[in-house]
Amino acid sequence: MLDGLGMLLGGITHFLTPLSLFNIVWATLLGIVIGALPGLTATMGVALLVTLTYKMAPDQAILCLMCIYSGAIYGGSRTAILLAIPGTPASAATTLDGHPLALQGKAGLAMGLATTSSALGTIVGIVALALIAPLLAEAALKFGSYEFFWLALFGVVISGKLTAIDDPLKGYIAGILGLMVAMVGMETLHAHQRFTFGITALGGGVDLIPAMVGAFGLAEILGVMKRSAQARIVSSSDRVVPRLGEVLKYWKTTLRSGLIGTFVGIVPGVGEDVGAWASYAAAKRSSKEAHLFGKGSQEGLIAAETGNSAVVPGAMIPTLTLALPGSAAAAVLIAAMFIHGIRPGPLLMTESPDVLYQIVAILLFSTLAILVFGLTLTRPLLKVLAVPRERLMAVVYVLCVVGSFAITQRMFDVYVMVGFGVVGFILREMRYPMAPLVLGIILGDLLDLNLRRGLLLTNGDPSPFFTRPISAVICLIIVLTILMSIPAVSKRVRAFFTRAGGASSA
Amino acid sequence: MTSSENAGAEPDEGPSPAMTRADLLMAIVFIILSAAVLYGSWTMDRLEVRRIHPMTVPGLVPGMLGAALLVCGIVLAIRSLRLPAPNGWADLAAAITSGAAGRAAAVLALALVYTLVLVGRVPFWLATGLFVFAFILLFEVWLATPRRALRQSLPWAIGLAIATAGIVTFVFERAFLVRLP
Structure with missing residues (x-):
């Protein structure tokens, strides 16, 4: 524990240099701008x-x-409040109460609360990251091939x-398509080229x-340009910095949403949008002011923003x-870490424990x-x-x-980008989620190997x-997850539990 | 699980007739794809010469994935056939030929001409400038509601085209030392 605190202090002082502080300032600001612009998402950024x-x-x-x-x-919350369009999918739940608040002339308060809730939500997550990650990494050292196979499959299934x-079947299909993409190129066990059709550029995979x-990127551009309507910005004139009382009034909701x-976030491939919706739903269930939700509830806004951050x-x-991406953007981070020679996974804590505390x-x-x-x-x-736009x-x-060109400097990657953009756009239009697809691409090799x-x-x-034992448990969870997405099965299970004592709502 | 009821803007009413029909088309695509993957995995080299264990052949996982996609495709097809979809085909055709789809197609056409035709044939800065110019003019003057006057959009289109072409080329070639296509 003390060891961890020392390393955390080390992490903080590591970045107390002018260059790092400069990078923090521009990158965070750029991030906020990217999030606020509809059509630019965190993952794309x-x-x-x-x-x-x-x-x-x-x-x-x-x-x-x-x-x-x-x-x-x-x-993304800025756009959600002022334009009623989520700037990123993560702030879809924020529009429900953020925009009504803005229409009531409380745009400043809504923006202020969104800011403090985001900060508090991140803090809850940070504490969990510092406490849980070392323990999980230690446990993961005992994982063998068997466990990693199931974990990879678990990631794709749960994300799907x-x-x-509404339609898990489409989530599973997206996951399988992603895994199939990962099968292209040289496999790592026998160094055999699969599905390359004689194209040398495919040898290294996609x-x-x-x-x-x-x-x-491209799929999002197509989606944004497809719409022809423009939204109007609600102007704000009230105070943006919230009072301490306003921030702390719903502290239980903040804590609950942060934990949810x-x-x-820990569940692989399930990202900020689900975090916001789940926190919002939980806050609405346990709120004394549930009737205000959707009409400009401060509690609803706090729940959504704490939850996604x-x-x-x-x-x-x-x-x-585990090198199992917790969200779509985290999948890109894994790829970026590999480019920079950082290898996330169970060995990270033994090889370079400082990376965790730096993060x-x-x-x-x-x-x-x-x-x-x-x-x-x-x-x-x-x-x-x-x-x-x-x-x-x-x-x-x-x-x-x-x-897409700059990293390896070949036009082939640009064609890959265009191909994925077109297919991604068609799949999105037909309500296939992108996260399982991405997770499939990154976990395919792990699963296969x-x-x-x-x-x-x-x-x-x-x-x-x-x-x-661990394999059996993960396998069981996967089977149950798939079974529960078959409507006939889940209906019967729910009916059984309702009869048995109305416990199904949990 | 109660979060589905909170999906907010989109109440859960099941798929629309057009979506049901579109699902059928996609299901057929998935079934064909899975059949191709299954065939590819079955005929893939089993590396018998290298005496690898038969359970570790390279085609094992692709084959399993092909089978899984086949099952999902069949389920999707059956579900789509069993759901009533009054006017589904007509709705789907209307969605594909709608103005929204036309706008997406216009973006795609511009993007493809830029990426596949211009880049590599003309200098990168010129290709980029032309693309940005055409994109802004097309969407502000012709495909916008309300449309903008040409003389209002033109300065922006020219200015942004020059700025983007110049800045992107300069930043990547000079600052990041990337050889642009």
């Missing part, structure tokens, strides 16, 4: 910025990317189920960054200790920056919201092209996959 940071020192690059990530998740609540830039958000540090827990420190600094910028830069951020999206597409390595170790006997 991080994916595009990998290019800009790849010549930096590893710690500074990760610093910039993390600041952009958490800044963007916060920045939770990011497509790179995650161009794929992400396509699925989150952190938990959602807590996901960011929460998502870093599996990302750092904790980065999140602390970015939270501080968000607080300062969020409460002071009200007018300049209003200007950002007024940028016409016709002008913005043209420039963004140019950045998508350069961003560990399944066959496990089988090789046992000479073809699959029984350890089911008899080792």
Whole structure:
């Protein structure tokens, strides 16, 4: 424990240099702007910025990317409140109460509360990250091929189920498609080329960054430009800095939403949007003012903003200790870490334990920056919201092209970006979630390698996959998750529990 | 699980008729894709020469994924056939030929011309400038509601085209030392 505190202090002092502070300031601000601009999401921002940071020192690059990530998740709230359009999917729940508050002439209060809630949510997540990650990393050292195979599958399945609540089948399909993409190229056990069709560029497989830039960049541009209506900005004239009483009045909701958000973050591939919705739903269930939700409830706004921000540090827990991305943006971070020679996974805590505490420190600094910028830069951020998308999206597409080209400097990656953009757009239009697809691409290799390595170790006997205790538990969860997404099964199970004592609502 | 009721802006009413029909089309695509993957995995080299264990052949996981996608595709197809979708095909056709789809197609056409035709053939800065210029003019003057006057948009289109082409080329070639396409 004391050891951890010492390393945390080390992490904080590590970044107390002029260069780092400068990077924190511009990256967080850029993140907020990216988040506030509709059509630019956190994942897209991080994916595009990998290019800009790849010549930096590893710690500074990760610093910039993390600041952009958490800044963007916060920045989306601005658009949600003033325009009733979520700036990123993460702030969809924020629009429900944030915009009505703005219409009541309390836009300043709404922006202020969104800022403080985001900061508090991140703090709850940060505490969890500092406490849980070392323990999980230690436990993960005992994991073998069998467990990692199931974990990879668990990530894709749970992400498919939770990011497509209305229709898990589409979530699973997206996950399988992602895993299939990962099968292209050289496999790692026997070094055999799969599905390359004689194209040399496919030998190394499909790179995650161009794929992400396509699925989150081009697809998003197509989606944004498709709509023809423009939203109107609600002006604000009231005070932005909230009173302490206003912030602390719903402290139970803040704490609960922070914990829910952190938990959602830990679940692989389930991101900020689900964190916000889950916290919002929980707050509404236990609120004394449930009737106000959706009509400008401060509690609802606090729940949504605390919930989505807590996901960011929460998502870093599996990302750092298991190399299982906790959200779509975290998947890009994993790819960026590999580019910079940082290998997330169970060995991270033994090989370079300082990385974890540096990330904790980065999140602390970015939270501080968000607080300062969020409460002071009200007018300049209003200007950002007024940028016409016709002008913005043209420039963004140019950045998508350069961003996917720059890392390996081959046109092939640009074609990958375009391909993923088109397919991603069609899939999104048909309500297939993107997160499981991305998770599939990044976990495909882990799943494939560990399944066959496990089988090789046992000479073809699959029984350890089911008899080792941790494996058995994860396998059981996967089976139950899939079974529960079959309507006929879940209906019967629910009916059974309702009859047995009405406990199904838990 | 009560969060589905809170999906907020989009109340859960099941898929629309057009979506039900679109699902059927996608299901067919998935079934064909999975059949191709299954075939590819079955005929993939089993590396018998290197005497690897038969349970570790490279085609194992792709084959499993193909099978899983096949099952999902069939379920999706059956579900879509069983759901009533009055006017589904007509709605789907209307959605594909709508103004919104036209706007998306216009973006895509511009993007493809820029990426596949211009980049690599003309200098990067010129390709970028042309793309930004055409994009802004097209969407502000012709495809916007309300439309903007040409002389209002033109300065912006030219200015942003020059700025983007100049800044992107300069930043990447000079500051990041990237050889642009």
